[in-house]
Amino acid sequence: MANNVDRVVLFMDYQNVHGWARRQFLPFGSGASNGHVFPLKVGELLTERRQRESDLLEVRVYRGRPNPERQPGAAQANDRQADMWDRSDQVTVVRRNLQYPSDFPASAASEKGIDVAIAVDMIRLGMSGYMDVAVLFSSDNDLMPAVEVLWGMPDCHVEVASWTGAHRIRFSGTQQPWCHHLSEADFRAVQDNYDYSTRV
Template structure:
């Protein structure tokens, strides 16, 4: 039986890590996005032991239409493009706006928790055989440990990151297996669409 691969992407973490690591300082965010479908296909294709990519799960914040109507529309246009791929599930939560916004920028809240809950829940439900988590957020390590420790019917856990940056790992370990994507991979997976243009 061919193993089913699900790839869980902490989008803002993946996107901004690549932007600051691979692009010139000061370059804007608009033209340096990453296509999560291309990233997921690349990671799945490079797995030494194969498998079929059945699920791409992307987690990210959404600007509030009340606070940032243009940014919300751009985010929705980007999301609509991603959702053309039937394998993709998009989980969005509205950004939180502090009282002194825009002096203090809006922040994602609850995205890492939503990703962690889904990662563990879907593993326990047997929804995938291989779960790959693309993020550098160490708050997600307990979710990796939970899937490993729960004995979820042979579910295998892997992680992904950009080469030259930190990766998620169990304490005092080189596990789980990590897929490293380099600058050439980033260029191959870049989405240069300006979603602010209607």
């Protein structure tokens, strides 16, 4: 650990974080534009709550991007939100194009490759010595292999985060790795209510 201060990187599975926030804290039927959060505020909150002295190096946000030809309004809002986040040099936004089924819009578009992107970056940065602590904010068990790899690294600690009441990633039969449970009050403190359907 550099100078006894933990260098922390937060990895956010954004659609997962957004979806669980809507399910846990918003009324049934709330629009998809609700439930957003400011990634940097989330990173600062998690870093401040660690028992060890910590420095937030970076928040890495992973999410899909709508096709502008198929969903022009959603694509513009997505772009504006990503641009807002990117204004901080502590936030890195990684986007991959959504995949569209042949019967779209009867069937929804879906994210592809996000889990792989998160896992690759967690392992890559863990091996590089860039960070001392990786915090994964997701409830997706498909990311467990990346957590397992970092758990076995002597020089990189791994933690997870989830909304209170949401599924949390853990090793079977244990409470490991350490989980940051964020409450509804925490959600309200980091909530992003900006309307990205209009210009920033």
